[in-house]
Amino acid sequence: MHRHNREAFFVVDEGRVREFDGGRAVARPATAAEQQLAFRFSRLSREKGVQLGEEARAALAEAMTSPEPGPAPDSQPGVPAGYTYLGQFVDHDLTLDNTRVGLGEPVSVEELMQGRSPALDLDSVYGLGPRHASSSRFYEPDGRLRTGDTVGTGFPPGLPPANTDQKGFDLPRAGEAAGGTRADRRAPLIPDARNDENLAIGQLHLAFIRFHNRVHQWLAERGMPEPLIFRSARDLVVKHYQWMLRTDFLPRVVDPEIVARVFAHGRRFVEPPAGTPGPFRAATPGDRPTMPIEFSVAAYRFGHSMVRESYQWNRVFNGNGGPGGPATLGALFRFSGTSGNLSPGPDDLSDLDDPESGALLRLPSNWIADFRRLFDFTEAGRDDLAVPDREFNVARRIDTRLVDPLAALPTGSFAERGRPAPPPAHRNLAFRNLTRAAMVELATGPQMAREMGIEPLTADQILVGHGNGGALLDGLPEPMRRDIVEHTPLWFYVLREAEVNPRRPGRLTGVGGHLVAEVFHRAMEGSAVSIVRQPHWRPTLPAARRREFTMADLLLYAFEGDADQLNPLGDGPLPG
Numbered sequence: 001m002h003r004h005n006r007e008a009f010f011v012v013d014e015g016r017v018r019e020f021d022g023g024r025a026v027a028r029p030a031t032a033a034e035q036q037l038a039f040r041f042s043r044l045s046r047e048k049g050v051q052l053g054e055e056a057r058a059a060l061a062e063a064m065t066s067p068e069p070g071p072a073p074d075s076q077p078g079v080p081a082g083y084t085y086l087g088q089f090v091d092h093d094l095t096l097d098n099t100r101v102g103l104g105e106p107v108s109v110e111e112l113m114q115g116r117s118p119a120l121d122l123d124s125v126y127g128l129g130p131r132h133a134s135s136s137r138f139y140e141p142d143g144r145l146r147t148g149d150t151v152g153t154g155f156p157p158g159l160p161p162a163n164t165d166q167k168g169f170d171l172p173r174a175g176e177a178a179g180g181t182r183a184d185r186r187a188p189l190i191p192d193a194r195n196d197e198n199l200a201i202g203q204l205h206l207a208f209i210r211f212h213n214r215v216h217q218w219l220a221e222r223g224m225p226e227p228l229i230f231r232s233a234r235d236l237v238v239k240h241y242q243w244m245l246r247t248d249f250l251p252r253v254v255d256p257e258i259v260a261r262v263f264a265h266g267r268r269f270v271e272p273p274a275g276t277p278g279p280f281r282a283a284t285p286g287d288r289p290t291m292p293i294e295f296s297v298a299a300y301r302f303g304h305s306m307v308r309e310s311y312q313w314n315r316v317f318n319g320n321g322g323p324g325g326p327a328t329l330g331a332l333f334r335f336s337g338t339s340g341n342l343s344p345g346p347d348d349l350s351d352l353d354d355p356e357s358g359a360l361l362r363l364p365s366n367w368i369a370d371f372r373r374l375f376d377f378t379e380a381g382r383d384d385l386a387v388p389d390r391e392f393n394v395a396r397r398i399d400t401r402l403v404d405p406l407a408a409l410p411t412g413s414f415a416e417r418g419r420p421a422p423p424p425a426h427r428n429l430a431f432r433n434l435t436r437a438a439m440v441e442l443a444t445g446p447q448m449a450r451e452m453g454i455e456p457l458t459a460d461q462i463l464v465g466h467g468n469g470g471a472l473l474d475g476l477p478e479p480m481r482r483d484i485v486e487h488t489p490l491w492f493y494v495l496r497e498a499e500v501n502p503r504r505p506g507r508l509t510g511v512g513g514h515l516v517a518e519v520f521h522r523a524m525e526g527s528a529v530s531i532v533r534q535p536h537w538r539p540t541l542p543a544a545r546r547r548e549f550t551m552a553d554l555l556l557y558a559f560e561g562d563a564d565q566l567n568p569l570g571d572g573p574l575p576g
Contacts, residue, residue, distance in 0.1 A: 040117050040118075040289075040290045040291060041290060041291050041292075041293050041296065042271075042281070042291065042292055042293070043292070043440075043443075044269065044270065044280060044281075044292045044293075044443070044448075044451075044515075045294065045442075045443035045447060045448060045451055046451065047443065047447070048441035048442075048443065049441060049442050049443040049444040049447055049487065049490075050444065050486075050487045051437070051441060051442075051487065051489075052434070052438070052483060052484065052487060052489060053483075054435075055480075056480050056483055056484065057431060057434040057435055057438065057489075058425050058431055059476055059480060060430070060434060060471075060476075060484065060489070060492065061407075061425070061428050061430035061431035061433075061434055062407075062428075062430075063471045063472060063473055063475070063476065064400055064401060064402050064430040064492070065401075065402050065403075065404050065406055065428060065429070065430050066404065066471075066472075067404045075394040075395070075396070075397065076306065076394060076395045076396060076398065077394075079252045079253070079306070079394065079395040079506075080374060080375050080376050080392070080393065080394060081306075081311065081373075081374055081393035081394055081395045082204070082371070082374030082375045082393075082551070083249060083252055083253070083306075083375075083395055083551070084200075084307055084308075084395045084396075085198070085200040085201045085204050085374075086249060087249070087253065087300075087302075087303040087306070088201050088303060089124070089195065089201055089204050089205065089208075090120070090249070091300055091303075092124045092192050092194045092195055092201075093119075093120060093121070093122055093123065093124045093125075094118045094119070094291070094296075094300075094519075094523055095118065095291065095296060117288040117289050117290065117526060118289050118290070118291040118519070118522075118523045118526070119289065119523050119526055119527040119528070120238075120241070120242055120245065120520065120523045120524050120527055121238055121528060121529060122208065122234070122237065122238055122241060123191065124190075124191055124192040124194075124195060124205075125145070125190070125205065125208050125209065125212065126145075126191065126212075126234060129230070129234075130143050130230060135191065138172070138189055138190060138191060142216075142220075142226075142229075143216060143229055143230035143233070144212070144213045144216050144217075145209040145212050146172040146189060146209075147167075147168040147169075147170070147171070147172060147206065147209055147210070147213075148168075148169075148172040148173050148362060148363075149166060149167045149168065149169070149170055149362065150165060150169045150170045150362055150363045150364060150365040150368060151165055151360060151361075151362040151363070151364055151365065152164040152165050152166075152364075152365050153364040153365060153366050155316075155323070155324070155366055156316060156324075156366070156574055156575075157575075158574070158575035159315075159316070159366075159569065159574055159575060161365060161368075161568050161569045161570060162316060162364075162365045162569060163365070164365065165365065166365045166368060166568055168210070169206070169363070169365070169368045169568060170206070170362055170363040171188040171189070171190055171196055171202055171205060171206055171209075171337070172188065172189040172190070173186055173187065173188055173189060173337060173361060173362060174186070174187045174188075174189060175361065176361070181355040181356055182341070182355065182356050182357070182358060182361065183337075183341070183355035183356075184355075185361050186337040186341065186342055186358070186360075186361045186362070187337055187338070188202070188337050188338070190205060193337075194338065196336050196337045196338045197333070197336055197338040197339045198329075198332040198333050198336050198339060199327075199331075199332040199333075199335045199336050199340075199363075199367060199369070200311075200332055200369070200374070202336055202337070202363075203368070203369040203371075207371070207555055207558050207559070208237075208241075208558075210558040210559065211554055211557060212233060212234070212237050214557055214560070215233045215236050215237055215557075216229055216230070216233040219232055219233055234529075235529050236540075236541070238527070238529040239529060239531055239534075239537060239539075240549050240554065241554070242524050242527070242529075242531045242532075243531055243537075243538075243539050243549050244549050244550055244553075244554055245520060245524075246259075246263060246520070247548065247549075247550070248549075248551055249551065250517060250520060252507075253302070253303075253398065253507060253508060253516070254507060254508045254509075254513045254516050255501070255503075255504055255508065255513050258508075258509065258513040258517050259517050262514070262517040262518055262521050263517075263521060263532075266521075267518040267521055267522060268280075268514070268518070269452055269514055269515070269518055270292060270295075270518035270519050270521075270522050271283035271287070271289060271290070271522050279451060283522075287526075288526060289522045289525070289526035291519075292515070292519060293440050293442060294442065294443060294448060294490060294515055295515050295516065295519045297436050297440060297442055297490075297491070298433075298437055298442060298489070298490035298491040298493075298494060299490070299491070299508075299511070299512045299515040299516055299519075300515075300516060300519070301433050301491050302398050302494060302498065302508060302512065302516075304402055304406065304429055304430075304433070305396060305397070305399055305401060305402055305495055306395040306396050306397075306398060307396065307402070307403055307406065308329065308393065308395070308396055309328065309329055309403040309404070309405060310326040310327060310328045310329065311326065311327045311329075311373070311393050312326060312373050312391045312393055313326070313327035313367070313369065313370065313373065314327075314366075314367070314368065314369065314373070315370065315567075315569040315570060315571060315572075315574070316366045316367075316569060316574075317331070317366070317367070318373075320390055323574060324366070327367075328347070328405070329403065329405045329406075330347060330348075330349050330405055333349065333352070333409075333410050334352065335363060335364070335367045339352065339410050340358075340410070341358025341360070342360045342361065342362060342363055342364070343357070343358035343359045343360040343364075345357070345358070349408075349410050353410070365568075365569075366569070368568050368569060370387075370566070370567040370569065371555055371559070371567065372385050372386070372387050372563075372566055372567055373387055373392055373393050374393055375551055375552050375555060376392075376552065377552050377555075377556065377566075379544070379550060380543070380544040380550060380552035380553050380556055381544040382552075382556065382561075384563070385563060385566065397469070397499075397505070397506035398495065398498040398499070398506045398508065399465070399466065399469060399470045399471075399495055399496075399498060399499035399506065400465055400470040400471035400495045400496055400499055401469060401470055401471055402429060402430055406428070406429040406430070407427070407429070407430070408427050408428070409427045409428075409429055409432075433491050434489050434491065434492075437489050437490060437491060442489075442490055443490060444487045444488050444489065444490060444493070445457070445462075445488040445489065445490045445493020445494065445496075445497075445511060446487075446488055446493070448490060448493075448511045449493075449510065449511050452511060452514065454510050454514070455510070457488075457493065457496060457497065457500070457510075459485045461496060461500050462484065462485050462488050462493070462496055463481060463484070463485060465499045466499045466500050466505065470495075470496070470499045471492075490511075493511065493512075494511060494512030494515075495512075497509055497510045497511060497512050497513075498512065541557055542556075542557060
């Protein structure tokens with residue numbers, strides 16, 4: 001779904017559209033056109049779940065985002081903070097409907113079905129390709145993807161990389177020629193504007209643009225005929241991306257044993273092969289994947305708990321002597337084009353609701369990411385790219401707590417910029433997640449555990465959790481606590497499973513682990529380019545270990561292994 005701004009779900013076989021309108025949940029019959037053209041969601045559970053009332057959802061959301069009784073445990077060993085936003089990037093790839101094209105533009109049935117089905121194929125980067133009118137603006141004439149330039153700023157003085165424009169370090173943007181509001185003119189020229197809703201995902205999207213362009217250049221230099229280069233580059237990029245997700249990303253956030261079992265032996269719950277025992281709807285050969293709402297609305301929202309309140313972002317914005325101080329989560333929203341205005345402003349982000357706010361239309365150069373602080377390049381054999389521990393960002397543990405800035409999202413992050421101010425609860429990400437689940441009458445956590453044959457959490461595990469940093473529910477009224485135990489929202493349940501995971505605390509297991517691993521497997525299987533359907537394929541691009549490929553390897557290839565590109569602002573004391 002369009003995080004956080006897809007407001008309608010069409011669920012296959014139910015014939016109804018369920019909408020989220022200004023914080024209210026409504027349902028109506030689907031039109032014939034919607035049934036034919038809508039993004040393909042599905043329901044795994046045999047029965048809909050009993051939902052918590054709005055008062056209980058609000059109280060649970062407040063408990064999940066409360067700063068009391070103090071900071072939650074602040075690290076997840078082995079998970080650099082960049083993987084938080086890689087997970088968000090993947091979500092947008094899975095859920096982009098890339099077939100919303102202009103009237104009369106030709107689009108094949110194959111493209112329609114692929115574009116409205118979950119697939120791990122980087123359509124959030126490629127759109128429909130350089131030959132389609134709706135996507136050609138994302139491309140250079142030769143099939144490389146466009147990049148944008150940052151704008152120099154006077155802060156801090158005497159630092160040339162920050163004080164001058166930097167070519168290729170911002171997303172391409174609409175610019176003055178687009179007209180409209182200032183928000184319209186700073187809009188990113190990429191297939192999925194959600195990939196510019198915070199600075200971290202925007203800089204990651206730019207890295208994937210550069211990854212494609214580097215592969216495209218390599219194929220051209222090898223003498224490949226020009227008409228073949230784009231498709232060959234995309235195929236190579238997508239396969240390496242899928243391999244990285246399978247071998248690097250997933251085992252960091254899901255029990256590795258679950259990941260290994262699913263990719264070695266196949267799926268049991270998410271559209272399993274025909275003939276698989278059990279109650280879950282099987283896939284037949286040639287079926288397009290659907291997106292289980294249990295994944296989209298609940299299980300895959302685990303990454304919200306990994307978000308940090310602030311980051312050691314680069315040489316200028318860090319909490320270890322940087323003149324700008326640490327990069328707060330609010331600043332990452334601010335210096336984006338979709339949620340923010342790319343311009344300095346008040347800490348409370350109050351100006352961001354105004355589409356005419358902000359002086360700048362491009363990212364300031366002093367906010368370019370230092371990727372060495374977000375990913376561990378020593379894992380790729382590049383000890384020279386290591387930063388001191390105090391400068392390195394580690395993701396928060398997956399559990400039932402969210403940092404409290406997520407209780408007050410800017411309206412641009414959920415497509416309500418310029419509209420009347422919503423009630424405070426509607427800005428709370430936890431409340432929005434819980435309310436979307438109620439909107440689609442999602443199965444509860446205990447219900448899914450029973451249907452999947454997985455040992456359910458105990459009442460004490462649901463209410464108390466690990467007892468060290470998770471959401472505290474002891475202040476809720478007893479009837480509300482009983483309701484939460486009996487009808488635990490699936491999103492909260494998946495987070496509690498990770499929190500109390502006895503072997504690997506902070507990794508998805510049980511219901512959540514299987515849902516995430518199996519949807520990834522199904523989405524790879526159903527992609528036009530697929531390492532699941534080519535099980536003997538292995539990576540061919542340069543990497544630290546032969547026939548492997550991690551996110552650190554991807555970034556090294558995209559930025560030519562060059563420290564000055566991975567960290568354009570440099571190191572050391574600032575001038576003056």
